[in-house]
Amino acid sequence: MYRSNILVCGGTGCTSSNSMKIVEVLKEEIKKNGLEKEVNVTTTGCFGLCALGPIMVVYPEGSFYSMVQVADIPEIVEEHLLKGRIVTRLLYQETVEEDTIKSLNKTAFYAKQKRVALRNCGVIDPEKIDDYIAMDGYAALGKVLTEMTPDEVIQTILDSGLRGRGGAGFPTGLKWKFAAANDADQKYVCCNADEGDPGAFMDRSVLEGDPHAVLEAMAIAGYAIGASKGYIYVRAEYPIAVKRLKIAIDQAHEYGLLGEDIFGTGFDFDIQLRLGAGAFVCGEETSLMTSIEGKRGEPRPRPPFPAVKGLYKKPTILNNVETYANIAQIILKGADWFASMGTEKSKGTKVFALGGKIEHTGLVEVPMGTTLREIVEEIGGGIPNGKKFKAAQTGGPSGGCIPAEHLDIPIDYDNLLAIGSMMGSGGLIVMDETTCMVDIAKFFLEFTVDESCGKCTPCRIGTKRLLEMLDKITKGQGTLEMIDEMEELCYYIKANSLCGLGQTAPNPVLSTLRYFRDEYVAHVVDKKCPAGVCKDLLEFTIDKEKCVGCGLCARNCPANAIAQTDYIAPNKKRAAYAIDASKCVKCGACLDNCRPGAIFKG
Amino acid sequence: MKSLAELQAIRDKAKANITLRKENPNAARVYVGMATCGIAAGARPVLNAFTEEIAKRGLQEDIMVTQTGCIGICQYEPVVEVEIPGEEKVTYVKMTPERVARVVNDHLVNRNVVTEFTIGAYT
Numbered sequence: 001m002y003r004s005n006i007l008v009c010g011g012t013g014c015t016s017s018n019s020m021k022i023v024e025v026l027k028e029e030i031k032k033n034g035l036e037k038e039v040n041v042t043t044t045g046c047f048g049l050c051a052l053g054p055i056m057v058v059y060p061e062g063s064f065y066s067m068v069q070v071a072d073i074p075e076i077v078e079e080h081l082l083k084g085r086i087v088t089r090l091l092y093q094e095t096v097e098e099d100t101i102k103s104l105n106k107t108a109f110y111a112k113q114k115r116v117a118l119r120n121c122g123v124i125d126p127e128k129i130d131d132y133i134a135m136d137g138y139a140a141l142g143k144v145l146t147e148m149t150p151d152e153v154i155q156t157i158l159d160s161g162l163r164g165r166g167g168a169g170f171p172t173g174l175k176w177k178f179a180a181a182n183d184a185d186q187k188y189v190c191c192n193a194d195e196g197d198p199g200a201f202m203d204r205s206v207l208e209g210d211p212h213a214v215l216e217a218m219a220i221a222g223y224a225i226g227a228s229k230g231y232i233y234v235r236a237e238y239p240i241a242v243k244r245l246k247i248a249i250d251q252a253h254e255y256g257l258l259g260e261d262i263f264g265t266g267f268d269f270d271i272q273l274r275l276g277a278g279a280f281v282c283g284e285e286t287s288l289m290t291s292i293e294g295k296r297g298e299p300r301p302r303p304p305f306p307a308v309k310g311l312y313k314k315p316t317i318l319n320n321v322e323t324y325a326n327i328a329q330i331i332l333k334g335a336d337w338f339a340s341m342g343t344e345k346s347k348g349t350k351v352f353a354l355g356g357k358i359e360h361t362g363l364v365e366v367p368m369g370t371t372l373r374e375i376v377e378e379i380g381g382g383i384p385n386g387k388k389f390k391a392a393q394t395g396g397p398s399g400g401c402i403p404a405e406h407l408d409i410p411i412d413y414d415n416l417l418a419i420g421s422m423m424g425s426g427g428l429i430v431m432d433e434t435t436c437m438v439d440i441a442k443f444f445l446e447f448t449v450d451e452s453c454g455k456c457t458p459c460r461i462g463t464k465r466l467l468e469m470l471d472k473i474t475k476g477q478g479t480l481e482m483i484d485e486m487e488e489l490c491y492y493i494k495a496n497s498l499c500g501l502g503q504t505a506p507n508p509v510l511s512t513l514r515y516f517r518d519e520y521v522a523h524v525v526d527k528k529c530p531a532g533v534c535k536d537l538l539e540f541t542i543d544k545e546k547c548v549g550c551g552l553c554a555r556n557c558p559a560n561a562i563a564q565t566d567y568i569a570p571n572k573k574r575a576a577y578a579i580d581a582s583k584c585v586k587c588g589a590c591l592d593n594c595r596p597g598a599i600f601k602g
Numbered sequence: 603m604k605s606l607a608e609l610q611a612i613r614d615k616a617k618a619n620i621t622l623r624k625e626n627p628n629a630a631r632v633y634v635g636m637a638t639c640g641i642a643a644g645a646r647p648v649l650n651a652f653t654e655e656i657a658k659r660g661l662q663e664d665i666m667v668t669q670t671g672c673i674g675i676c677q678y679e680p681v682v683e684v685e686i687p688g689e690e691k692v693t694y695v696k697m698t699p700e701r702v703a704r705v706v707n708d709h710l711v712n713r714n715v716v717t718e719f720t721i722g723a724y725t
Contacts, residue, residue: 038650264604294634
């Protein structure tokens with residue numbers, strides 16, 4: 001029996017900042033102090049506060065150590081574990097309040113969160129099935145197999161109001177109902193773990209922190225629709241998630257929670273992994289299934305929908321990782337419990353991956369209907385360096401930008417659609433005043449042009465033409481007619497593309513045009529980039545009256561574009577410098593190094 | 603896995619390890635003084651005795667055992683403080699592993715302070 005438990009984050013963020021080495025040294029130090037029978041060290045999934053990693057929590061005290069360094073470990077072991085003196089200096093400082101230490105759940109980052117899909121992330125060891133079972137794992141599967149009919153399971157999911165967490169928000173229960181209604185000798189349950197939006201890592205964190213939750217839910221889905229086989233399509237770029245999924249599947253087999261005759265009920269279910277090579281289009285359902293079949297990942301027209309003809313032309317359901325992570329809880333706690341959270345049409349919670357210009361980069365889970373302001377300013381800790389909020393991008397390359405005027409809108413599927421963005425899988429990128437909206441639209445377009453599979457013309461050629469126009473605008477070669485032309489092309493691509501990739505690809509352009517048209521106009525008419533990002537429209541100049549002639553700019557210029565002039569300003573000792581615009585590469589190194597503030601860009 | 607009972611058995615066994623990872627604001631707290639003076643006087647066996655006794659009775663969810671620093675009465679070490687929510691804190695002194703079972707049984711379970719072990723009996 002251990003008296004103390006130490007949880008060290010083993011998510012991708014903390015692992016890359018060396019948390020595995022911390023575990024190793026921690027175990028060594030504990031042994032050195034003779035505490036190995038008293039203190040247990042566990043590697044868990046993501047805690048969410050990735051900005052402060054590596055993270056380590058010591059229970060029963062609940063002390064939250066952030067940005068732990070290997071060199072700090074001997075001190076923590078000797079002071080805290082041996083002598084019981086919490087090393088306050090190394091704690092997450094928001095938990096320290098004068099003399100006392102606040103509970104983690106009372107800090108700004110965690111107080112407003114409600115963890116359902118992430119309930120076990122940062123709590124259990126994802127590589128131990130016993131840990132998952134201790135948190136009521138596989139109890140929901142036991143319940144549906146022994147007490148419920150497939151129809152009752154589907155009805156419960158329908159009643160809960162759960163909608164697909166992959167982005168489009170289709171009611172999950174309805175999907176199951178359609179697939180259950182189709183008779184076939186074989187049906188399939190698939191899990192979409194091909195998370196491809198730039199800046200999104202919700203699904204990865206669930207798989208890394210709580211892989212059994214997905215396996216259990218897939219088995220429940222299999223029972224509900226009458227399928228005996230499941231596939232998880234996960235990207236090969238997620239090595240930790242893949243490794244933990246493999247371990248989880250093996251352990252579930254060992255316990256007989258996957259395989260034949262589960263719980264002695266005669267229900268068989270098995271899950272296989274399929275690794276995706278990283279094509280964005282394979283996150284689209286028909287492409288994903290084509291890819292599982294071993295063919296080139298390309299979409300096909302719908303109907304027939306997967307519920308009728310999916311994988312290997314058999315009825316199939318495909319749900320996102322986060323959708324599955326909610327299922328077992330709904331079965332155990334009831335549809336009413338789930339429906340009590342969220343807004344009228346969007347129930348439950350949503351996980352967001354916070355990134356960009358924000359203090360607390362990381363993973364947050366909030367009830368639907370939480371406002372963007374609460375997420376950005378309270379949970380996210382606001383914008384660093386005193387900059388002003390400009391926009392938040394949701395939904396990745398399929399979504400749009402939400403400007404400051406809509407900060408107070410309660411986030412749910414329908415509200416986001418109404419303001420020209422979309423929920424998407426949950427990437428939330430915050431932008432401040434130094435971000436150029438035309439440049440952002442161009443960034444996402446570059447992504448979709450790269451990722452377009454090329455099967456249909458509107459997407460293959462349309463997005464390319466759109467990108468070319470954006471490129472011209474950022475270079476100051478645009479016209480006002482071009483902006484109108486672009487808008488028209490956007491609607492054309494949306495209306496005519498074969499799959500979701502093309503149908504949503506113009507969204508970043510449309511939403512920035514809707515809220516930041518003045519920035520486009522500034523690029524076209526004034527030939528200026530208001531945020532100072534588009535290099536072709538920038539010019540760096542030195543105010544010769546302010547220049548003290550120190551020469552720091554010239555020494556830092558990588559292009560040798562700065563030289564001293566003959567002019568000496570009144571009250572200055574040395575001659576001023578000047579920039580040769582024809583040589584300038586617009587890197588901004590001179591500006592960053594100028595102490596008297598004599599250099600301007602614009 | 604052929605029955606729900608099997609799952610239940612695994613859950614019960616695994617649960618003890620997990621409960622230590624949650625904060626229970628209503629839990630009774632046992633603080634063992636573990637500064638140099640406490641350790642020298644034998645606080646570590648006392649701490650382990652508490653952990654084991656509580657585990658034996660399956661009370662991990664309701665009682666939290668933790669260490670604390672020196673509280674200034676070094677001549678009475680090992681010192682143990684027991685705090686039950688809503689009740690006054692009780693300080694036990696000169697604790698030994700043998701005394702632990704009585705404190706857990708009489709005080710933490712049956713809510714009767716073991717007066718002869720408290721600091722009042724020694725001053």
